[in-house]
Amino acid sequence: MSAxxxxxxxxxxxxxxxxxxxxxxxxxxxxxDEHIERYGRLPPLQRDRHAFVEDVAASGLRGRGGGGFPVGxxxxxxxxxxxxxVVVANGTEGEPPSGKDKxxxxxxxxxxxxxxxxxxxxxxxxxxxxxxxHLVHPQVERAIAERAAAGVDRGITLGSIVVPDxxxxxxxxxxxxxxxxxxxxxxxxxxxxxxxxxxxAPTLVQNAETLAHLALIARFGSSWFxxxxxxxxxGSALVTLSGAVANPGVYEVPFGHPLxxxxxxAGGDAAELQAFLIGGLFGTWIGAEEAAGARLSTASLxxxxxxxxxxxxxxxxxxxxxxxxxxxxxxxxxxxxxxxxGPCVHGLASLADSFERVAYCEGAVDHGxxxxxxxxxxxxxxxxxxxxxVRLAASALRVFATEFGHHDRAGRCTGRVSPVLTLPxxxxx
Numbered sequence: 001m002s003a004x005x006x007x008x009x010x011x012x013x014x015x016x017x018x019x020x021x022x023x024x025x026x027x028x029x030x031x032x033d034e035h036i037e038r039y040g041r042l043p044p045l046q047r048d049r050h051a052f053v054e055d056v057a058a059s060g061l062r063g064r065g066g067g068g069f070p071v072g073x074x075x076x077x078x079x080x081x082x083x084x085x086v087v088v089a090n091g092t093e094g095e096p097p098s099g100k101d102k103x104x105x106x107x108x109x110x111x112x113x114x115x116x117x118x119x120x121x122x123x124x125x126x127x128x129x130x131x132x133x134h135l136v137h138p139q140v141e142r143a144i145a146e147r148a149a150a151g152v153d154r155g156i157t158l159g160s161i162v163v164p165d166x167x168x169x170x171x172x173x174x175x176x177x178x179x180x181x182x183x184x185x186x187x188x189x190x191x192x193x194x195x196x197x198x199x200x201a202p203t204l205v206q207n208a209e210t211l212a213h214l215a216l217i218a219r220f221g222s223s224w225f226x227x228x229x230x231x232x233x234x235g236s237a238l239v240t241l242s243g244a245v246a247n248p249g250v251y252e253v254p255f256g257h258p259l260x261x262x263x264x265x266a267g268g269d270a271a272e273l274q275a276f277l278i279g280g281l282f283g284t285w286i287g288a289e290e291a292a293g294a295r296l297s298t299a300s301l302x303x304x305x306x307x308x309x310x311x312x313x314x315x316x317x318x319x320x321x322x323x324x325x326x327x328x329x330x331x332x333x334x335x336x337x338x339x340x341x342g343p344c345v346h347g348l349a350s351l352a353d354s355f356e357r358v359a360y361c362e363g364a365v366d367h368g369x370x371x372x373x374x375x376x377x378x379x380x381x382x383x384x385x386x387x388x389x390v391r392l393a394a395s396a397l398r399v400f401a402t403e404f405g406h407h408d409r410a411g412r413c414t415g416r417v418s419p420v421l422t423l424p425x426x427x428x429x
Contacts, residue, residue, distance in 0.1 A: 059222035065207030081202025092170035098312035100238035109143035115211025244317035279309025282388030321415025327359035341382035
């Protein structure tokens with residue numbers, strides 16, 4: 001690393017492209033020198049770690065993996081634990097419609113690694129583990145080697161681990177079980193990871209995007225972070241937009257950004273859409289008319305029964321079939337069951353069967369019975385997997401009620417386009 005790069009003073013990024021603004025134009029990963037030239041070196045933090053944790057709390061940063069838990073509270077909980085903590089960066093991103101963490105890890109890995117190091121210094125951990133899928137593992141390994149050669153992470157050992165490409169594998173308890181040598185399946189019995197996680201130590205598990213924001217707060221502070229977004233949800237956010245848009249991909253916008261502007265910016269036309277899937281496969285369908293005027297924020301989406309979640313948004317054209325798309329998603333979720341409880345193993349399979357029967361016009365399904373079945377599944381699983389599937393199904397019954405009628409009574413589908421959701425084959429690892 002050159003002396004000029006190591007000592008150059010940098011200004012805080014302006015605008016909303018805080019995480020993606022420094023990407024290279026040739027599609028190659030940002031090098032360590034390029035990263036430091038844009039953002040500056042990560043402050044040591046050890047002497048002021050308590051002040052840093054307080055600043056993180058003041059920033060209002062919440063987890064970007066979908067749960068939205070305050071990061072300052074998580075840091076404080078790990079600090080209060082017994083034993084030397086461990087930090088885990090969760091870059092698994094098993095949600096099929098989401099690609100934001102893969103983009104960060106593939107093209108701006110040093111932002112995530114900086115965040116992992118900052119978190120480790122804040123909680124006095126000596127080890128940070130970067131958990132990823134196989135697609136981005138080579139880029140992460142190269143970035144770790146680059147940092148080791150430059151000696152920028154003194155006192156912190158960075159390592160990586162490849163996690164099975166399964167939907168449930170990214171849940172934090174599943175991640176901890178896998179790192180500890182067990183199956184990558186959720187464990188919903190105490191203790192929680194912040195109490196006793198990797199190797200029995202207090203463990204901080206944070207999403208890759210969350211850590212990237214943490215790295216910038218460590219440099220530029222909470223006031224800068226709050227310079228965009230809303231008072232309740234400050235900062236920028238990465239959104240994976242797919243479906244009926246000309247330019248699907250990952251976009252960075254402030255919280256509170258209008259949904260129709262996001263669609264237009266990606267080459268879509270809100271007037272030609274019938275619905276949006278907000279929050280990925282555990283999310284909620286909302287009709288296009290309902291979504292008119294909606295913004296990317298909890299306050300705006302909550303009255304519609306939706307939430308930003310991990311901000312995977314699918315725009316469904318008027319020519320697509322929402323029933324068929326939901327049936328495909330439910331079958332995928334049923335196949336991805338952790339296999340640890342009846343509501344998940346039997347309930348989701350039955351739910352997928354019913355939706356497929358309607359989607360492929362194989363006979364009518366009593367909607368009242370179907371809704372009651374949703375009630376017998378929700379809240380009864382060993383983990384939250386059944387609840388997410390029920391949320392998706394319930395929203396489809398409401399938003400696509402007319403299409404249900406076409407399938408049920410007329411025995412025909414009005415959809416005229418190929419399947420929209422890109423879903424992987426059932427995982428075997």
